[in-house]
Amino acid sequence: MFSKNTFYLFGLLLCSALMLNAQPISLKNATVLVASSVPSPMKETAARMLTEEIAKRTNITLKTATAWPKTNAVTVALVLASDRELLGKMIPARPDKSSAEYQAEGFRVVSETNEKGGVLWVIGADARGVLFGTGWLLRKLQLATGVAQLDTKMDFASSPAYPIRGHQLGYRHTANSYDAWSVAQYEQYFRELAIFGTNAVEGIPFHEDEKPNPHFKIPASEMRIKMGELCQLYDMDYWVWTPVTFELTDKEKRTAELKLHEEFYKNCPRLDHIFVPGGDPGDNHPSEVMPFLKDLHQILTKYHPKAKIWISLQGFSVEQVDYFYRYLAENNPDWLQGVVSGPSSPPMAETRYRLPKKYQHREYPDITHNVRCEFPVRGWDQAYALTLGREASNPRPYAFAEIHQTYAPFTDGFVSYSDGCHDDVNKVIWSMRGWNPQTDVREILTDYTNFFFGKTVTESAADGIAALENNWKGPLAQNGGVEATFAFWKNLETTNPTLKGNWRWQMLLLRAYYDTYTKRRLTYEQSLEKQANALLSEAPKTGAEKAMEAALETVNKADKINIAPELRQKIEQLCADLFASIGLQTSVSKHQAKSHERGAVLDLVDYPLNNRWWLADEFKKISALPSNEAKLQRLKTISTWENPGPGSFYDDVSSVAKGPRVKTVSEDATDVAWWQDGFSRARLSSQLFQKCPELVYDNLQPGARYIIRVVGEGEALLRVDNHRLQPTVYNRETESVKEWIVPLSLTQDGKLHVTFDEPEESHLNWRKQSKISDVWLLKQ
Numbered sequence: 001m002f003s004k005n006t007f008y009l010f011g012l013l014l015c016s017a018l019m020l021n022a023q024p025i026s027l028k029n030a031t032v033l034v035a036s037s038v039p040s041p042m043k044e045t046a047a048r049m050l051t052e053e054i055a056k057r058t059n060i061t062l063k064t065a066t067a068w069p070k071t072n073a074v075t076v077a078l079v080l081a082s083d084r085e086l087l088g089k090m091i092p093a094r095p096d097k098s099s100a101e102y103q104a105e106g107f108r109v110v111s112e113t114n115e116k117g118g119v120l121w122v123i124g125a126d127a128r129g130v131l132f133g134t135g136w137l138l139r140k141l142q143l144a145t146g147v148a149q150l151d152t153k154m155d156f157a158s159s160p161a162y163p164i165r166g167h168q169l170g171y172r173h174t175a176n177s178y179d180a181w182s183v184a185q186y187e188q189y190f191r192e193l194a195i196f197g198t199n200a201v202e203g204i205p206f207h208e209d210e211k212p213n214p215h216f217k218i219p220a221s222e223m224r225i226k227m228g229e230l231c232q233l234y235d236m237d238y239w240v241w242t243p244v245t246f247e248l249t250d251k252e253k254r255t256a257e258l259k260l261h262e263e264f265y266k267n268c269p270r271l272d273h274i275f276v277p278g279g280d281p282g283d284n285h286p287s288e289v290m291p292f293l294k295d296l297h298q299i300l301t302k303y304h305p306k307a308k309i310w311i312s313l314q315g316f317s318v319e320q321v322d323y324f325y326r327y328l329a330e331n332n333p334d335w336l337q338g339v340v341s342g343p344s345s346p347p348m349a350e351t352r353y354r355l356p357k358k359y360q361h362r363e364y365p366d367i368t369h370n371v372r373c374e375f376p377v378r379g380w381d382q383a384y385a386l387t388l389g390r391e392a393s394n395p396r397p398y399a400f401a402e403i404h405q406t407y408a409p410f411t412d413g414f415v416s417y418s419d420g421c422h423d424d425v426n427k428v429i430w431s432m433r434g435w436n437p438q439t440d441v442r443e444i445l446t447d448y449t450n451f452f453f454g455k456t457v458t459e460s461a462a463d464g465i466a467a468l469e470n471n472w473k474g475p476l477a478q479n480g481g482v483e484a485t486f487a488f489w490k491n492l493e494t495t496n497p498t499l500k501g502n503w504r505w506q507m508l509l510l511r512a513y514y515d516t517y518t519k520r521r522l523t524y525e526q527s528l529e530k531q532a533n534a535l536l537s538e539a540p541k542t543g544a545e546k547a548m549e550a551a552l553e554t555v556n557k558a559d560k561i562n563i564a565p566e567l568r569q570k571i572e573q574l575c576a577d578l579f580a581s582i583g584l585q586t587s588v589s590k591h592q593a594k595s596h597e598r599g600a601v602l603d604l605v606d607y608p609l610n611n612r613w614w615l616a617d618e619f620k621k622i623s624a625l626p627s628n629e630a631k632l633q634r635l636k637t638i639s640t641w642e643n644p645g646p647g648s649f650y651d652d653v654s655s656v657a658k659g660p661r662v663k664t665v666s667e668d669a670t671d672v673a674w675w676q677d678g679f680s681r682a683r684l685s686s687q688l689f690q691k692c693p694e695l696v697y698d699n700l701q702p703g704a705r706y707i708i709r710v711v712g713e714g715e716a717l718l719r720v721d722n723h724r725l726q727p728t729v730y731n732r733e734t735e736s737v738k739e740w741i742v743p744l745s746l747t748q749d750g751k752l753h754v755t756f757d758e759p760e761e762s763h764l765n766w767r768k769q770s771k772i773s774d775v776w777l778l779k780q
Contacts, residue, residue, distance in 0.1 A: 025113050025120060027054070027141070027148040029073035031063045033087075037080045041233050042127035046078055046134045049191055057143035057454070072117040078134065081108070081125050092121060099157060101125055105199065106159025107133030113153065120150075125159070127235050128199060132160075132435075135195035139447040142455045158436065164362055164413025165434035166200025167193060167427050168241060171223040172208040173215070176391055176420035176599035180215035180583025183226045189421070190230050195451065196428045197435040202239035202275070202415045203227050206260050214592045215583060228268040237272040239415055240264075243281050248288035261296060265303045273308045273337065274300060275415075278324075279315025280344055286316070286324045290333075297335035308337030312364065313351070314344045321346055325354050332356075340364045342417065343374040352410040363407055363414040367426040370394050371672050375403055378665060379656040381476035382688055383522045383609050385672040388514065391599035393507045395425035395465050396472075401441045404433045420599055421582055424504060425465060442466075452504050457496055461508075464489055468508065471515045475657035477522055486516040503581040510574040514601065517567040522609045524563040528555050529610040536639035544631040548619040555612035568605070575602045596678045604678055613681040641685075647704070647779035651695060653772055654688035662775075664694045686711065686735050689771035691759075697752040697777055705780040706742040708754065711735055714770030717757035721746050724757070735773075742777075752777070 032047050051062045062076070068087055069075060079086050081093070081101045092110050094101075101108035106125040112118050122137060124130030136158070142149050169189070173179050181189075190201060208220050218226070224240075231238035242261070246253045265271060274296060278289055289311065297309045313321055328336075338360030341348045345364075352361050366374040369390045377384075377396070408414070416430055425448065432444045445462035453461050467485040476482065489512035499505040532551035539547035562568055575591075578584035585593035586602040593600045618638065625631050642650050642658065652658035654671040673680065673687040680687060689712060700706070708725075710716045713734045718725050720742055729739040746752060754775070761769045 023115075023152070024142075025074060025111055025150040025153065027062065027074055027076065027120070027150075028060055028146070029071065030120075030148075031065045031069045031071075031073065031075045033065050033068065033075050033077045035077070035079040035083055035086050037083050038078060038124070038130055039127050042130055042235055043078075045233055045235075046122075046130050049131075049195075050076065050134050050138065053138050053191075053195075054141070054143060054148050057145075058148045059145055060148050062148075074113055074117050074120055076120045076122065076137075078122045078124070078130050080130070081106075081123050089119070091123065100159040101129065101157050103159035104163070105129050105132060106157065107136065108155075108157035109133055109137055110155040111150070111153045120154070129159075131194055131235060132197060135197070138195055139451050142450075144454060144456070160197065160199075160435045161437055162408065162411070162413035162434045164200060164237075164360075164411075164415065165198055165431050166202060166237065166239060166413075166415035167198060167418050167430075168202040168204070168239075168415060169227075169418065170202075170204035170208075170241070171216075171220055171227070172204050173211060173213045173594045174419055174598065176422065176586075176593060177582055177584045178420060179213050180217070180585070182217045183223070183230075185582075186223075186227065187230050187233070190234050190236065193427065193431065194234050194236065196447070197431040198236070198427070200237040200239055200272075200415055201227065201231055202241055205240070205242045206264060207245070215585070224264065225267055225269070228270045231272075232270040238268070238270050239273040239275055240271065241275050241277070243277050244284060244289070244292065245281050248284045248292050254292065258295060258299060262299045262302075265300055268303075271300070271304045271307050273310055275310040275312070275340055277312045277314050277340070277342070278320075279312075280342065282315075286320050286327065290324075290327055290331075294333065294335055309335055310338050310340050310362065311336065312340040312342050313346055314342050316346070328356060328359070338362060338412070340415075341411070342366070348407050348410040360412045361410065363411045364417055365403070365407070365414055365430070366417045367400060367430060368394075368416075368418045368420065368423045372674065375400075377472050379474065380472060380672075381474075381479075381657060382655055382672070382684060383476050383518050384472060384515075386607050386609070386678070386684070386687070387518055387604045388601055389599070389604060389674075389678060390597050391420055391422055392514070392601050393422045393511045395508070395511075396469055397425055397429050397441050397445055397465065398469060400426050400429045401433055404430060405437060408434070408437060420584070421503070422507065422584065422599060424507070453496075453499060453502065457492060457499075460488075460492060464492060464512075465508065468511050468515070471511070476519050477526070477657060479519070482515050482519045486512050488512075501577075501581065503578060503584075506574055506577050506581060507584075510571065510578065510601075513567050513570050513574065514605065517564050517571060517605070518609070520564045520567070521558070521606075525555075525558045525608065525610040525612075528557055529612075532615070533639040533641075533643075536635045539632055539635045539639075544622065544628060544635060547635060548622065552612070552616060552619060555610055555615060558608065558610065558612060571605055572602065597674060600678075607678070609684075611683055614683040617681055641774075644776055644778055647701060649697060649777040651775045652685040652688055653690050653693040653695075653775055655685065658685070661695045661697055662690075662693055663696055664690060664692070683735065686773045689713075689773040691770055691772065692756045693754075693772055693775065694756075695752075695754040695775060697754070698750060700747050700750045700752060700777075701779070702748050702750055703744065704747065705744065706747060706752075707776075707778045707780060708740045708742060709774075709776040709778055710738045710772055711774040712738075712770065712772040714761075715759040716770065716772055717759060719755045719757065721753050722755075 034043050034047050055061050079091055083091050100106040101123050102125055105128040107129040108123040110121045122133040124133050171178055203224055228238050248254055293309050300307045340362045341351050342364030370377050371385050428448050432439050445465055446458050449461035450458040471482050532554040535551045536547050575586040579591050585591035588600050596603055622631050622634050644650050651661050653662050671690050714732055716738050718740055725740040727738050727740050759770050
């Protein structure tokens with residue numbers, strides 16, 4: 001039997017051991033030592049990355065050495081897993097060669113330290129393993145002025161699940177920020193992506209050279225070469241996206257294109273993959289594309305023997321897709337490396353199933369756009385869609401983690417589509433989940449905030465990013481979290497003034513301010529429209545002209561009295577700060593953005609969130625009507641548009657706020673218009689639409705007569721309870737009306753199920769296809 005004293009002594013020893021193990025490892029006086037076996041340039045790159053990133057955050061400059069230091073400080077040793085020893089000191093090794101540090105790009109970080117110093121080993125399977133091990137260490141270090149430490153002893157190993165983990169960083173005016181970057185800024189971004197597990201960067205085509213750009217620091221032709229040099233420096237695969245936008249049957253243009261490629265291949269120091277999209281853009285049949293790719297491969301391998309050729313099937317018809325797979329079966333081309341799946345491609349599961357195993361399959365996910373894109377924000381409030389648009393600061397960590405989990409198993413990895421640094425959080429999510437799909441999103445966010453913002457705000461800033469994602473969920477007017485998120489970020493801003501110049505911090509603050517400003521404007525401007533509708537309803541008493549004048553004066557108060565001027569001013573300042581810090585072009589006029597759709601959120605920040613523009617135009621039309629009766633009838637239609645009266649129902653079919661009976665969601669996000677460069681004067685509800693919405697009504701009055709009214713454009717092939725109805729009014733023009741009488745037999749159970757058959761419009765661009773925007777069920 002052990003005595004109580006024995007147990008007490010054992011407990012003390014155990015606690016002492018745990019406390020000893022938990023003691024932090026300080027790198028304040030550390031030395032960096034790199035094994036000669038680590039190949040150049042990684043030998044120099046990894047050590048420089050470690051020392052420079054620590055110095056930026058701590059004012060501590062780690063020493064580099066070629067021999068073991070004689071001091072008691074910690075030595076950070078960068079070695080390969082194949083090494084047995086480093087300058088006479090044995091490297092900790094595990095006999096199991098299936099361990100992560102022996103797998104491609106894998107690493108192990110293990111501490112052999114004590115109070116007198118020791119070694120912190122970064123053991124890479126290869127050059128990239130050393131890079132990613134160093135990156136992992138930087139993510140986990142606690143860095144502040146005068147402090148660089150790990151909180152506890154360490155033994156961690158990891159290797160990537162997917163071999164392709166990259167992002168497109170096109171130096172072109174289409175991007176809302178990259179085109180303003182210097183080579184040094186590109187290198188810093190390459191480095192930061194590598195720290196979070198990225199191993200590939202994709203550039204853009206030569207044809208951008210022909211387009212003038214007010215932001216270029218150097219010509220695009222030079223930057224393409226510099227990007228190859230940076231990829232060589234960080235051992236990243238260099239991909240180039242090279243669409244064919246002309247007819248390949250034109251022999252003269254085909255020859256000229258091959259010469260363009262050869263000139264680039266010859267001058268580029270590193271080139272690993274050429275990706276030619278079959279479509280988006282491009283309209284060539286695969287019978288022309290495949291021979292062209294074969295010719296490209298012959299030229300490519302003259303200068304880069306190991307480089308690969310890829311194709312996407314974007315926009316291919318069923319016949320073209322079948323031809324492609326038939327070509328593979330008949331020719332078994334070794335020059336083709338694989339297929340890329342992007343927007344408008346066949347389903348990824350089908351592609352992996354049909355693609356022979358010898359070929360790789362890469363995803364091309366659109367992580368940069370919010371709407372009119374591959375992965376739109378589901379149920380996005382129209383107020384956001386009309387102001388933030390396609391390329392706002394858009395951290396969507398949990399949504400994109402789920403999207404990655406859905407599609408990644410059918411692929412060998414991804415190179416994302418990105419048109420600016422506004423999607424920075426999304427890049428990190430994809431890179432880290434590509435490394436390990438099981439990594440907790442919260443852990444990724446805390447690594448992100450720890451590295452870029454520092455330990456003092458690690459947890460709170462991670463929460464703040466998640467809160468910004470939640471700002472975009474559900475009807476904005478009902479989202480009480482928006483103001484709470486703003487207060488949270490405002491407090492972070494106040495208590496962390498040293499982060500004021502950090503562009504990632506600026507980007508997140510811009511979203512917090514912008515979301516709140518939009519919510520306050522929405523509430524204010526919608527209330528003004530309700531007041532205006534009440535004035536219009538009095539038109540039979542006050543007269544049509546006076547009613548219209550009073551209503552217009554009411555809704556236009558939104559332009560005269562700003563509901564939140566201090567927020568508006570801050571948004572302007574943050575946009576100016578982001579242009580200065582990272583070249584983010586949030587305005588066409590002020591920052592020379594390529595177009596309003598390319599992230600020009602400052603230009604759209606005050607876009608009307610009520611129908612004042614539309615009302616002004618409608619009132620001019622009403623004033624021209626021939627009779628007072630016609631004027632009053634039209635004013636009644638307008639004033640009761642969204643409130644048709646007791647027993648009747650109205651739905652704005654793609655509005656998360658005003659379509660409660662709509663059961664369908666447009667998966668391709670073409671349901672939010674972009675007319676007149678985002679400055680359309682159309683009624684707001686007309687700027688939302690679906691082709692085939694589904695609506696469900698209940699608690700109807702049995703025996704009552706109902707009429708279904710639809711506003712839209714083109715066709716509306718209505719069914720009620722699966723019965724196709726014939727219209728009594730059927731106009732096809734924009735914002736025109738269609739009506740159907742509902743048979744009494746269909747309302748006896750108090751319910752209606754309304755659907756629309758899809759018209760055959762495959763010959764039309766989606767912008768020209770039929771649209772349904774407003775649906776009423778009107779009790780007579």
